[in-house]
Amino acid sequence: MIALLLRDLKLSVRAGGGALIGVxxxxxxxxxxxxxxxxxxxxxxxxxxxxxxxxxxxxxxxxLDRMFxxxxxxxxxxLILMQEHPLALTVLVKCLAHWLGNGLPLxxxxxxxxxFMNMDEVAIGATMLTLLVGTPxxxxxxxxxxxxxxxxxxxxxxxxxxxxxLAIPVLIFGVSASYAAxxxxxxxxxxxxxLVAITMFFAVLGPLGAALALRNAGD
Amino acid sequence: xxxxAVLTKLTDLANPTRFLGLASRILPWMAGITAILFAIGLxxxxxxxxxxxxxxxxxxxxxxxxxxxxxxxxxxxxxASAIGxxxxxxxxxxxxxxxxxxLGAAFTLIALATxxxxxxxxxxxxxxxxxxxxxxxxxxxxxxxxxALNRAMDDPGKAARVSSVLILVxxxxxPIIKFxxxxxxxxxxxxxxxxxGGSTIDSTFLWPLLMMAIAFTMLFFTLHIAAxxxxxxRRRVSAQxxxxxxxxxxxxxxxxxxxx
Amino acid sequence: xxxMVEALxxxxxxxxxxxxxxxxxxxxxxxxxxxxxxxxxxxxxRAVSGLLRPESGRVIWHSEGTxxxxxxxxxxxxxxxxxxxxxxxxxxxxxxxxxxxxxxFPGGHGVSVGEAAExxxxxxxxxxxxxxxSAGQQRRMAFAKLLxxxxxxxxxxxxxxxxxxxxxxxxxxxxxxxxxxxxxxLAATHQPLGLxxxxxxxxxxxxxxxxxxx
Numbered sequence: 001m002i003a004l005l006l007r008d009l010k011l012s013v014r015a016g017g018g019a020l021i022g023v024x025x026x027x028x029x030x031x032x033x034x035x036x037x038x039x040x041x042x043x044x045x046x047x048x049x050x051x052x053x054x055x056x057x058x059x060x061x062x063x064l065d066r067m068f069x070x071x072x073x074x075x076x077x078x079l080i081l082m083q084e085h086p087l088a089l090t091v092l093v094k095c096l097a098h099w100l101g102n103g104l105p106l107x108x109x110x111x112x113x114x115x116f117m118n119m120d121e122v123a124i125g126a127t128m129l130t131l132l133v134g135t136p137x138x139x140x141x142x143x144x145x146x147x148x149x150x151x152x153x154x155x156x157x158x159x160x161x162x163x164x165x166l167a168i169p170v171l172i173f174g175v176s177a178s179y180a181a182x183x184x185x186x187x188x189x190x191x192x193x194x195l196v197a198i199t200m201f202f203a204v205l206g207p208l209g210a211a212l213a214l215r216n217a218g219d
Numbered sequence: 220x221x222x223x224a225v226l227t228k229l230t231d232l233a234n235p236t237r238f239l240g241l242a243s244r245i246l247p248w249m250a251g252i253t254a255i256l257f258a259i260g261l262x263x264x265x266x267x268x269x270x271x272x273x274x275x276x277x278x279x280x281x282x283x284x285x286x287x288x289x290x291x292x293x294x295x296x297x298x299a300s301a302i303g304x305x306x307x308x309x310x311x312x313x314x315x316x317x318x319x320x321x322l323g324a325a326f327t328l329i330a331l332a333t334x335x336x337x338x339x340x341x342x343x344x345x346x347x348x349x350x351x352x353x354x355x356x357x358x359x360x361x362x363x364x365x366x367a368l369n370r371a372m373d374d375p376g377k378a379a380r381v382s383s384v385l386i387l388v389x390x391x392x393x394p395i396i397k398f399x400x401x402x403x404x405x406x407x408x409x410x411x412x413x414x415x416g417g418s419t420i421d422s423t424f425l426w427p428l429l430m431m432a433i434a435f436t437m438l439f440f441t442l443h444i445a446a447x448x449x450x451x452x453r454r455r456v457s458a459q460x461x462x463x464x465x466x467x468x469x470x471x472x473x474x475x476x477x478x479x
Numbered sequence: 480x481x482x483m484v485e486a487l488x489x490x491x492x493x494x495x496x497x498x499x500x501x502x503x504x505x506x507x508x509x510x511x512x513x514x515x516x517x518x519x520x521x522x523x524x525r526a527v528s529g530l531l532r533p534e535s536g537r538v539i540w541h542s543e544g545t546x547x548x549x550x551x552x553x554x555x556x557x558x559x560x561x562x563x564x565x566x567x568x569x570x571x572x573x574x575x576x577x578x579x580x581x582x583x584f585p586g587g588h589g590v591s592v593g594e595a596a597e598x599x600x601x602x603x604x605x606x607x608x609x610x611x612x613s614a615g616q617q618r619r620m621a622f623a624k625l626l627x628x629x630x631x632x633x634x635x636x637x638x639x640x641x642x643x644x645x646x647x648x649x650x651x652x653x654x655x656x657x658x659x660x661x662x663x664x665l666a667a668t669h670q671p672l673g674l675x676x677x678x679x680x681x682x683x684x685x686x687x688x689x690x691x692x693x
Contacts, residue, residue, distance in 0.1 A: 003579040007568070014567040075561030078530055082552045083581060144388050151381045152371050162364045162385060165357050166392050169399035176403065191402075198395065209388040216305065216380035218530050374492045458493055465494075 001085060005097045011070075012101025019105040026059040026106050030113045041118040048117030049127045049178035055113070056106050056131055057164075057171055060138040063102045065159040067094065067146035068214065077150070081218065087211040091147075095139050095207060103135040126181030126188070130195060134174040137199040140206030141166050147210035151217035169198055235451050238311055242448045249441040256434035263427035276340045281427055283333035285435035286326045287351075290358060293323035293439065297365075298390040301383035311447070313379030314454075316386060317369055318446035322439060324362035330355055350404035354397045361389050375454065480506035480542040480586075482527075482551065482632055482663055487536035489519075489526045495534065496522045497682065506631070509654070509664035509674050514682030520667035521560075523682065524636050527665065528557045542631065544585050554584055555632040560640075562621035566610030570596065570620050573609055578627040587629030587660070595626040600649055615642055622650060625657075633657060635666040648673075 012019060033051050037043060044051075071077040080090060110131050114124035145163040152158060176191035264281040297319045303312030334352055335345045346352070365382055372378035481503060488498035496519040504510055512520040525531040527538050529552030540551035564573045574592040583589055590598070596605040599619040604612070612620065618638075625633055633654070639647045651673040654664055658674075666672060 003576050007565075007572070007576045010572070011565060011567055073561075074565065075559050075563035076565070078525075078528075078557060078559055079563050079577070079581065081530060082528060082555065082557060084550055084553055141388075144385065148368065148381050148385060151377055152368075153373065154371070158364075158367055158371055161360075162368060165360045165364065165396070166389065168357060169392075169395050172399040172403045194399075194402075201395075205388065205391060209384055212305070213381055213384040216384060217377060218525075218532070376490070376493065454493075461494065 001089070001093050004080075004090065004093050008094060008097030009101055012097070019101050022059045022062055022102050023105050023109045025062055026055050026109060027113060029055040029058055030116060033117075045118040045120070045123070048114060048119040049123055049182075050175050051117060052110055052113050052119075052127050053131070053134075053171060053175050053178065056110065056135060057138060057167060059106055060103060060135055061142060061160045061163060063098075064139070064142040064146050064163065065149040065156050067098050067143060068150045068210075069146070072150050077214075081214060087214065088207040091143055091207040091210045091214070092203070095136075095143050095203075095210075098143075099136050099139040103139055107131045107135060120182070123178065123182045127178045130174040130177045130192065133192070133199055134170050134195050137170045137195075137202040138167055140199070140202040141170075143206045143210040144213060147213035147217065150214065170195070170202075173198060235311060235314075239448060239451060242444050246441065246444060246448075249437065249444070253434060253437040253441050256430065256437055260427060260430035260434045263430055276337060277424070279333050279337040280424070281431045283330060283337060284428060285432040286330035286333060287355060288432055289435055289439050290323060290327035290330050290355060292436070293319055293326060294358065294362075294386075294390065294393070296443070297323065297386050301386040301390075304379050304383040305387075310376075313376065314447050314450045315443075316383065317375075317379060318450050319443055320362055320365050320369065322442055322446065324359065324366060326435075326439070327355060327359040327362055331359060348404070350397075350401045353404065354400045357396055357400070358393070365389075480631055480661060480663070481540075482554070482665075483539040483541065484527060485536050485539065487523070487526055487538065488534040489522050489531055490534050491519075491522055491531075498534075499536070500680075501536075502678075502680065504632075504663045504665065506661035506663060507658050509658055509666070509677040510680055511672060511674065511677045512665070512667040512680050512682055513669075518682040520682050521636050524557070524559075524634050524665065524667055528552050528555050528634050530557070540632075542586065551632075554630055555634050556581075556625045556628075556630040557634045557636075558621060558625060558638055559636045562617050563624070564609045564617065564621060567608065569606055569608050570601075570612070571605045574605070574620070574623060574627050577624050581628040581630070583629045584631060586631065589628040590626050592627055595623040596620070598626055598653065599623045600646075615646055618642055619646055619649070622653065626653070631661070632663045632665065635664065635668075637668060638666060639668065639670055639672065 030051055033047075034044060037047070068077060071080065081087065083090070107128060110128050111124050114127055119127070142159075142163050144166075145159040148162065149156070149159045173191045173195040176186075177188060177195055180186040180188045180191055260281070264278055297316040300312045300316035300319065303309045304316065331352070334355070338347060338352075339345050365385060368382050368385065369378050372381070483503045485501050487500045489496055500523065502510065512523060514520055522531060526533045529538070529550060538551040540549055540554045541547070542554070545554075563577075564570075568576075571592050574595060578589060578592060589595075593602065593605065596602045599622055601612075601616055601619055601623075604616070609617065609620065618640075619642075622638065635654075639650055642650070647670070654666075654672065654674065658664060664674075664677075
């Protein structure tokens with residue numbers, strides 16, 4: 001299992017720089033927002049957490065469909081499916097590796113983008129914290145889509161369409177918690193704890209669903 | 220040396236032929252009952268008085284609420300069929316959830332459209348990000364995604380199994396989505412919009428509503444069985460076409476071998 | 480040690496590719512599947528490996544010291560058309576990963592990565608990225624994967640396609656060694672593998688008259 005984690009991490013670093021593309025996309029999405037809504041700093045700081053979250057959500061979806069697809073293309077997936085470390089556990093490890101390679105860089109890049117959006121320190125910190133807790137949920141739920149993509153002649157866009165509705169709760173509570181940290185009356189903990197709960201729930205549901213889809217997509 | 224046995228009759232686990240026989244027998248009855256129920260329901264809907272606040276627009280409710288109810292029931296039917304596909308590998312279950320998805324999308328669209336029509340006089344706008352409307356909208360997107368997924372795959376068996384997984388994952392998620400949308404809604408719209416249901420519904424509205432709900436449910440099952448029948452026929456036709464191609468291919472192969 | 484295949488039938492798409500295939504292979508035995516393209520050789524191999532759920536029938540593995548209900552796939556190595564190696568990683572990283580991920584089946588031990596690369600005649604280039612190797616070298620390294628972790632059954636799908644004669648003889652020697660150690664080999668091939676005692680199963684594929692499930 002550790003071998004799988006290390007291998008996937010090595011691949012994400014060496015192969016084409018998936019992490020870099022994700023961060024670049026994230027930066028670009030956030031950077032075009034001011035061109036759309038205007039350079040009003042007050043407005044930007046107000047919508048900042050939401051924009052950063054949406055940018056992270058889209059960037060997280062970007063590399064998802066490759067999660068199992070590369071393994072399928074070179075035949076590795078067959079061998080992985082044959083080994084009975086419970087398949088859900090194998091998927092969980094692949095999710096972790098994928099998140100370390102693609103999700104974590106987004107979290108690390110988010111404070112910089114927060115500065116672009118004129119957010120204050122508390123808001124930046126809260127957004128980063130919620131992203132740290134929330135982006136794994138995106139990877140877990142996206143794993144189901146990635147497993148479905150294996151069976152598709154051409155995956156890609158369809159995976160995003162399938163996964164996005166399921167990711168709505170993550171977005172809602174991630175953004176709610178970020179705002180709650182800044183705006184006084186709303187408490188921070190309830191939405192944040194719900195976000196943690198959602199992540200933990202998806203950590204179970206995602207790998208189980210993905211394993212089921214992988215077993216059934218084989219031919 | 221082991222030999223590939225001569226193809227003998229395959230004992231079917233599922234029997235689509237029996238289903239087709241049953242379907243053709245009960246479909247006229249179901250269609251008839253649906254028509255009668257609709258006649259009664261529509262009569263009651265229009266005979267009753269309008270609401271003193273909402274006027275005639277309250278009659279939209281008699282279409283809107285049953286459609287919204289069906290949008291959820293249809294997904295439950297699909298989830299049950301998905302279990303049938305994954306656990307028992309029943310080909311009829313494959314057909315069932317494939318046939319149900321467009322129906323679910325259609326009823327959800329009706330619910331959204333009538334909700335929007337109702338919203339214009341009530342709230343003064345075509346669309347509000349009300350918790351119910353929003354979660355129904357998300358459901359609509361999920362239906363469309365499932366339809367797209369089914370169409371993107373060539374092998375119907377694999378398509379059925381893969382979309383079953385997604386249906387079930389979505390089914391587990393629906394309560395979470397509903398809950399989070401409600402949370403989000405109360406956060407952003409403290410002044411809640413006027414809501415039907417939950418509160419006391421007068422019996423003058425209740426009877427037509429109940430009748431229409433039953434009529435819509437019957438309509439769903441009639442359409443569902445008809446759509447399943449169509450899907451089975453479609454698969455039979457494509458199976459026979461493939462067979463014809465295969466036979467022709469073997470004939471040419473043989474002549475080539477003889478020629479060589 | 481025994482691999483039993485009982486009344487296996489499998490579908491591809493909606494077509495039944497083969498039905499009611501049964502055979503038994505004991506330790507040291509091998510079987511070669513022959514037949515033209517599309518006759519179902521690969522499908523049978525994937526069904527035995529557990530990668531394709533069979534329409535009916537089952538594959539049973541029996542050996543000393545393992546559970547009776549163990550999945551037969553656990554005892555199998557599968558070498559498909561694709562090499563299952565990452566072009567970005569070096570050969571030894573690739574082999575090292577599979578060695579620890581696949582692991583040894585009870586009753587034997589895999590050789591080290593260096594020895595495996597040596598065995599396929601490419602010991603001195605194991606440090607190179609896999610992508611830099613030629614197609615023939617890549618295939619040899621994919622074969623070395625079978626050596627790093629011990630599995631009694633080797634399931635080989637066209638193992639020698641696109642290989643020169645010397646590489647073929649290396650493979651044949653490795654397969655013979657595996658058989659002499661009590662292993663089992665199930666291979667689909669166009670070319671003769673040079674195995675004297677191999678049984679042959681001729682796949683005829685679609686025989687016409689397959690009933691659709693509809």
